Amino acid sequence: MADERSVRLQRLQALRERGINPYPNHVERSHTIAEVLQHFDEWLGEEHSFCLVGRIRLLREMGKVAFAHIEDGTGRIQVYFRINDLGEEAYRIVRLLDIGDFIQVRGFLFHTRTGERTLHVLEFALIAKGLRPLPEKYHGLEDVELRQRKRYLDLLANGDEVKPIFVTRSRVIRAMRRFLDEHGFLEVETPILQPIYGGATARPFVTHHHALNRDMYLRIAVELYLKRLIVGGFERVYEIGRNFRNEGIDRTHNPEFTMMECYQAYADYEDMMRLAEEMIYAIALEACGTPRIRYQGYEVDLTPPWPRLPLLATIEEFTGIDVNRYPDRESLAAAMQARGYEVDPALGRGRLIDELKSAMFRQGAEPLRRALFLVDYPLDVSPLAKRHRSQPDLVERFQPFLGGLEIGNAFTELNDPLDQRQRFEDQMRQRAHGDVEAQVLDEDFLEALEVGMPPTGGLGIGVDRLVMFLTDQESIRDVILFPTMRKAPNEL
RNA sequence: GACCGCGUAGCUCAGCGGUAGAGCAGGCGCCUUUUAAGCGUAAGGUCGUGGGUUCGAGUCCCACCGCGGUCACCA
Numbered sequence: 001m002a003d004e005r006s007v008r009l010q011r012l013q014a015l016r017e018r019g020i021n022p023y024p025n026h027v028e029r030s031h032t033i034a035e036v037l038q039h040f041d042e043w044l045g046e047e048h049s050f051c052l053v054g055r056i057r058l059l060r061e062m063g064k065v066a067f068a069h070i071e072d073g074t075g076r077i078q079v080y081f082r083i084n085d086l087g088e089e090a091y092r093i094v095r096l097l098d099i100g101d102f103i104q105v106r107g108f109l110f111h112t113r114t115g116e117r118t119l120h121v122l123e124f125a126l127i128a129k130g131l132r133p134l135p136e137k138y139h140g141l142e143d144v145e146l147r148q149r150k151r152y153l154d155l156l157a158n159g160d161e162v163k164p165i166f167v168t169r170s171r172v173i174r175a176m177r178r179f180l181d182e183h184g185f186l187e188v189e190t191p192i193l194q195p196i197y198g199g200a201t202a203r204p205f206v207t208h209h210h211a212l213n214r215d216m217y218l219r220i221a222v223e224l225y226l227k228r229l230i231v232g233g234f235e236r237v238y239e240i241g242r243n244f245r246n247e248g249i250d251r252t253h254n255p256e257f258t259m260m261e262c263y264q265a266y267a268d269y270e271d272m273m274r275l276a277e278e279m280i281y282a283i284a285l286e287a288c289g290t291p292r293i294r295y296q297g298y299e300v301d302l303t304p305p306w307p308r309l310p311l312l313a314t315i316e317e318f319t320g321i322d323v324n325r326y327p328d329r330e331s332l333a334a335a336m337q338a339r340g341y342e343v344d345p346a347l348g349r350g351r352l353i354d355e356l357k358s359a360m361f362r363q364g365a366e367p368l369r370r371a372l373f374l375v376d377y378p379l380d381v382s383p384l385a386k387r388h389r390s391q392p393d394l395v396e397r398f399q400p401f402l403g404g405l406e407i408g409n410a411f412t413e414l415n416d417p418l419d420q421r422q423r424f425e426d427q428m429r430q431r432a433h434g435d436v437e438a439q440v441l442d443e444d445f446l447e448a449l450e451v452g453m454p455p456t457g458g459l460g461i462g463v464d465r466l467v468m469f470l471t472d473q474e475s476i477r478d479v480i481l482f483p484t485m486r487k488a489p490n491e492l
Numbered sequence: 493g494a495c496c497g498c499g500u501a502g503c504u505c506a507g508c509g510g511u512a513g514a515g516c517a518g519g520c521g522c523c524u525u526u527u528a529a530g531c532g533u534a535a536g537g538u539c540g541u542g543g544g545u546u547c548g549a550g551u552c553c554c555a556c557c558g559c560g561g562u563c564a565c566c567a
Contacts, residue, residue: 003536004502004518062530063523082524099517112525136503136516138528143503145559157503202566221567247566248493257567344564351565358565399567406567437566462567476567486558 008131011096015126020093022129027104029053034074036109040117044109051106052077052119053127058137059099066094067118070103078118079105085122093126100130151481168287169467169479173240175286176260176463179279185236185262190225192218192242198445199223199384201437202245205255218244223384223458224445226263227413230456231448238262240463251475252405255484258463267457268412269396273373276400276410276459277304280371280466288470295403295469298369306371308398311357314374318360323353346434350381361404373398383423383439385411400461402469410459417449 015022030051036043043050054070054077064083069076083091097103107121134156135141141157148154155162177187195214197204199221209216222239229237240260247253264271281302284291291302316322321339326332329349336343336352341359343352361368376388377397385395396412414420424441431438467479477483 060526065524067526133502133517139504
């Protein structure tokens with residue numbers, strides 16, 4: 001009986017009985033709250049009338065007067081109800097209002113005794129009734145699980161911290177799109193539902209098309225489709241969209257995430273590095289107003305050029321292991337174990353090197369927190385990248401890092417169809433040996449390469465991680481409005 | 493997937509073998525310029541779920557569910 005929802009339902013009924021529609025279709029509004037606050041002093045006084053709307057965030061009834069704070073999308077202002085101005089009947093309606101209700105108020109501006117800017121209400125109307133309580137006003141909503149499952153409550157309770165993150169996210173994507181458009185890239189849309197998945201090493205989500213009676217995959221990357229477009233004669237293309245990878249969830253991974261990939265004909269990875277650093281610099285300027293970003297306590301300057309650090313030399317510098325001295329997986333594994341690194345016996349040499357790279361960033365040395373590119377990766381973990389022009393067991397690949405976060409991947413793209421076929425076959429062998437993430441041979445893609453793809457540079461940027469960096473968030477879930485969650489206990 | 497931690501009122505949290513608590517929110521009453529308004533009053537809980545140990549279990553043990561962290565793989 002004391003349950004708050006049933007109290008509110010009773011009030012809803014009481015309002016209806018007085019002939020009030022608690023969910024009217026039409027609303028009057030002359031100004032936003034921000035506008036009124038901005039011009040408060042010049043608009044002060046009984047001769048000016050304003051009609052505002054908003055949600056009641058706070059309500060203090062004191063006998064024959066009441067104060068409320070109302071909030072619209074632009075700000076928050078105090079409003080003042082007095083029985084003398086409203087009359088007894090209308091004042092009874094005030095007592096049927098609750099925190100969380102939306103109201104429309106008309107009146108004039110004044111300062112209270114304590115100086116707070118306030119609208120003195122002469123007329124008001126309920127425009128939408130809330131039936132459930134809002135989170136507590138002082139502590140807000142702190143439970144991480146609730147904040148993510150019910151993001152609307154998080155935005156309501158913690159809006160001052162949460163909203164700006166998503167505003168920045170929107171600006172980042174807009175700035176990225178603008179930069180690419182201005183550099184002659186054409187935005188395209190390629191299939192999300194794919195007959196064969198490719199372009200990355202990852203497990204896919206599988207679904208089934210009934211009419212075609214065939215399994216389909218949600219894309220794990222857009223790479224192979226964009227390259228087909230380069231084959232088709234577009235010189236510069238990009239796509240910003242969602243990828244899906246059926247893998248674990250952690251601070252930097254969500255099963256669906258937003259990726260930008262762009263491909264540029266007649267370019268190599270050096271060109272793509274310049275493009276990447278200029279793009280991210282431009283995005284930071286537009287979305288954050290500065291190229292100097294604070295991330296997790298470190299200041300990172302995005303002004304180009306960023307250092308190009310050869311992967312293997314960097315690993316040697318920070319872990320003490322000179323990978324070149326261990327030409328096979330066994331000797332490298334032994335060297336790693338000797339230095340206290342755990343070694344998964346299933347991993348090949350390239351994956352072990354990748355492992356060292358991760359360990360190196362985990363140690364978190366200050367020079368690795370700057371904006372930088374790691375360049376030149378082992379061949380066997382990069383089946384879509386072209387062999388290095390001077391080091392035959394490496395490929396021309398780089399990854400941008402910001403504040404220790406890996407935010408992308410790029411190559412001089414492999415355009416030799418015969419080499420590409422061998423690389424796929426090699427992947428298929430790894431697959432046969434139980435590597436569920438090894439890439440799948442895509443015969444149609446090989447046919448496209450045989451038609452001929454010009455020398456091409458490609459770049460992928462993890463948009464969520466870039467936003468994490470630019471908004472100083474340590475979890476990807478804090479930059480995704482509705483992150484993937486496990487089944488809630490009350491779901492079936 | 494492995495290990496560690498957490499789960500108590502709508503929200504934020506105490507309680508850690510002996511009769512389930514506080515603040516805020518909500519109810520009722522008082523209060524015509526309040527500021528986390530105030531005062532009074534009555535309420536609100538299968539202590540995540542299921543087992544076990546014990547005379548007695550939010551409290552100890554086990555399993556499961558959910559969340560977080562660390563590690564392993566991917567952006």
